[in-house]
Amino acid sequence: MxxxxxxxxxxxxxxxxxxxxxxxxxxxxxxxxxxxxxxxxxxxxxxxxxxxxxxxxxxxxxxxxxxxxxxxxxxxxxxxxxxxxxxxxxxxxxxxxxxxxxxxxxxxxxxxxxxxxxxxxxxxxxxxxxxxxxxxxxxxNLANKDKSKVKGDPPSIFSEMLLRIDLMVLSGAISTAQASEMRSLVTNKDPILAETFYNLKHMSEKELLVGLLPLLDRKRRQALHIVQICTEMAPLTDAGAVASHVTDLCRALRRRNYLVEVVLPKYECMDLSHVQGLKEASTEFNAYFGGKWHRNKIWTGTVYGIAVTFIEPFHLGGFFTRENLYGYNDDFERFTYFCRASLEYLVKSGKQPDILHLHNWHTASVAPLFWDIFVHQGLGSTRILFTCHDFKYQCVEEPRKLGLCGLDPERLHRRDRLQDNLQPRLVNLLKGGIVYSNKVVMISTPFANSIMENKGSYGLESTLMIHKDKIISVPYGLDDTIWNPAMDKYLPAKFSAEDLSGKGKCRTALRRCVGLYEAQAVTAIVGCVCLDISDADLIFIKSALTSAFRNGAQFVLMGASKTPRIQASLEKLQKDFKLLVRLQENCRVIAKHDEALLHLVVAGSDILLCSSFHDPQNQIMLKALKYGALPILRSGNEENGIWNKETESFMLRFNPDVAVSLTEAINHMKDDPVGWANMVKRGMMKDFSWDAECAERYGDAYWSIHEL
Incomplete structure (x- = not known):
């Protein structure tokens, strides 16, 4: 073949x-x-x-x-x-x-x-x-919309909602018209309705109804567009409390369905490794300053899902190519330039936000610039909210400098506008933010009204009184993803208001960690956290040590100071107590910051000394309450030993001799352990998170000026 x-x-x-x-x-x-x-x-x-x-x-x-x-x-x-x-x-x-x-x-x-x-x-x-x-x-296929090819049942949450709506109609809890509106939201797969129902579906019909009925007000449910114009944002910058405030507030607002953006200067010292999808825009825009138009480059990205725009100016002054964020002789020029450039960017990009949210004097000049120049450039429906984090820094300058960013010095240098209250020949940017904003938020204590009457506003008392109707007080929020004893990664044992057993284990762990005597006779552990100690703090710390020893308590101090002289005194105190510890072993001084040990000190203490209520950056008092340690204040408006209704805690006011306040607290813990435990639980149950009162008050402020 x-x-x-x-x-x-x-x-x-x-x-x-x-x-x-x-x-x-x-x-x-x-x-x-x-x-x-x-x-x-x-x-x-x-x-x-x-x-x-x-x-x-x-x-x-x-x-x-x-x-x-x-x-x-x-x-x-x-x-x-x-x-x-x-x-x-x-x-x-x-x-x-x-x-x-x-x-x-x-x-x-x-x-x-x-x-x-x-x-x-x-x-x-x-x-x-x-x-x-x-x-x-x-x-x-994530892009495949043909769900018939996918085996498995679709989500059931909207089906559950339909059944609960039927039951509420049958029971007479809602009318048929209200039920029809709710079913329409279900049909459209409304995300706010889904979130609300998910959080409340295991509750009673009455509680569910309270949560669902406000959703029928379509005007209130409309998503507002908020643009935060600021000079700090965590974790990109770490200059103070404003950075974390902006980030945490934006995250809380996003969880409430707000559309949130942030506009920042592009600092050379900024840590951009936290920015997702950082991108340089292919086009530039011009901003007026000093009689000329200057080019600006735009960078964009997201941080924790928040849209962030960075403005990089091509200015000979090198405004943001510095080693630090603040502290330069031309800070007025640097930040008024940024304010003008931010508004130019909004106009050029065609944005029409509902709210411009400003922070401190650094962006306060946006308010007069907006109303005098930009409001008629497509921003007629935009409103201004100004948050004043601290009255101490106001930026007082010569009126002529306002002309650099295009403002009219003669028009604004008036007592009812930007003229400084204490130095009439100068202008005050912080005052301008208060005068020209639709709503002013004061980040303050529950005693906000007293700030307008006392020296806490540094000469702005009369301005605050004139504009008192548009001023609201908003408390600081606590990041409960980090500061929560029920899930704190630094603690050897977790605990909560419902189960305090872990609190005792943390107390034992703290003693062992710092080398305190573990005798059962010790009545309490008094903790003190001062991350930036002052001379006044040193005085009350020494008084507190004496009082703690006399009452049989143990004392743990964690503190440091940016001032070399005070830091040296603190380290000397640490060395001096080593001799005393050999005899009593009831005191430890940690003259440095240790994040893990900080959490253990707060969790293991029964009483925590706080320098003041107004502690925006460290929030020691809020952390103490959340971790079952009763706070004692060095300053405040309360009388000694009263119950504070605002925070539902037993707060004592420090005086030059702290012995009285601390002794009373230790005796209260020893003589009435049941009452003490109840106070601890009430303090721990208080919601200090950003999603609670802080975001709620900001939301109310946004809507109140949006509807003007």
Whole structure:
């Protein structure tokens, strides 16, 4: 039988890839040496398979039987390779499905860290569907809208809502008209309704109704667009309390469905590693300053899901190419330039935000610039909210400098506008922010009214009284993702108001960690945290030490100072007490900051000394209450030993001799342990988070000026 071989294999057996290191050895039981050579080439190089018949004929293959055997063996190997290829393709599909699931899970976890509760629930259910599809051998395409190809049931939250609405109608709790509006929201898959229902679905019908009825007010449910114009934002900058305030507030507002953006200067000293998707814009814009127009570059990115715009000016002054954020002789010029550039950017980009939110004197000049120049450039519906974090820094300058950013010095240098109250020949930027804003937020103590009457406003008392109707007080929020004893990663044992057993374990751990005596006779641990100690703090700390020893309590101080002289005094105090500790072992001084130990000091203390209520950066009093340590204040407006209704805690006022205040607190703990425990629990149950009173008051302020 004569067989001719074409240049390629038949289509039925042709494969694009011919390789397999585990192919069966075709030369077994063969005696033909040429056969061995041909098959060896097949094992070593797939290209030899196609050429083997021709090569073998040159080396003496003279019979058709040998040729047929070789051809049959090659076919078997090709079939084997084809089978292996199919197995490999199936394995590749499996790996791809696993990769897609991993990417989806990664996206879910990233989104959960920045999303609302409803969004998280939707992501979890969506991921569950993807997992079901993958288990069934299918593949989920994130861009595929054809859900019929996906095995598994869709999310059930909206179906549950429909059933609860029916029950509320049948019970007479809501009218049929209200039920119809709610069903319409369900039909449209309203995200706010989903989030509210998710949080309340396990509660009673009455509690659920209280949460759902406000959602029928469509005007209140409209998402407001807030643009924060500020000079700090955590974790990009770390200059003080404003940075964390801006970030935490924006995150809380996003959880309430607000559209939030932040505009910042692009400092050279800024840590941009925390910015996701940092991108340089391809176009630039001009901003007026000092009689000229200056080019500005725009950078964009997100931080914790918050849209952030960075303005980089091309100005010869190098305004933001400095080592620090503040503290330069031209700070007035630097930040009035930024204010003007921020408004120019909003106009050029076509943004029409509902609210411009300003912070401190650094962005206060946005307010007069807005009303005098920019309000008629497409921003007629925008309103101004100004947050004053501290009255101590006001930026007082010569009136002529207002002309640098385009303001009219003669028009503004008036007592009812920017003229400084204490130095009439100068202008005051902080005052301008108060006068020209629609609403002013004072970050302050619960005793906000007294600030306008006392010396706490540094000469702005009369201005605050004139504008008192637009001033509101908003408390600081506490980041309960970091400061929460029920989930604190630094604590050896977790605890809560419902279960305080972990508090005792933290107390024991604190004693062992710092080397305090562990005798049972000790009545209390008095903690003191001063992350920036002053001379006045040193005086009351020494008085507190004496009082603690006299009452059988132990004392732990963690403190440091930016002033070398005070830091040296603190370190000397630390050395002096080492001699005393050998005898009593009831005092420790830690003259440095240690984040893990700080959490343990707060959690392990029974009483915590606080320098003041107005502690925006460290928030020691709020942390003390949250961790079951009763705070004692060095200053305040309360009488000694009264119950504070605002914070529901037992706060005592320090005086030059702290012995009275501390003694009373220690005796209260010793003589009335049940009453003390109740105060601890009430303090721990108070919600100091950003999502509580702080965000609520800001939301009310936004809506009140939006509806003007």
């Amino acid at each position: 004569n067989i001719s071989f074409p240049g390629t294999l038949p289509n039925s057996v042709k494969q694009p890839h011919l390789f397999c290191t585990n192919a069966p050895r075709c030369h077994r039981n063969r005696i033909n040496k040429v056969h061995v050579t041909a098959c060896s080439k097949f094992e070593g190089n797939s290209a030899d398979i196609l050429q083997a018949p021709f090569l073998s004929s040159d080396k003496g293959l003279s019979t058709n039987n040998d040729i047929m055997k070789l051809f049959n063996d090659a076919q078997q190997n090709i079939l084997y390779l084809n089978k292996q290829r199919l197995v490999a393709m199936e394995e590749l599909k499996r790996v791809r499905r696993e990769k897609e699931l991993l990417l989806a899970r990664l996206g879910q976890l990233e989104a959960e860290s920045q999303s609302s509760t409803a969004e998280c629930e939707f992501l979890k259910q969506k991921f569950s569907l993807m997992e079901t599809a993958a288990m069934a051998g299918g593949a989920w």
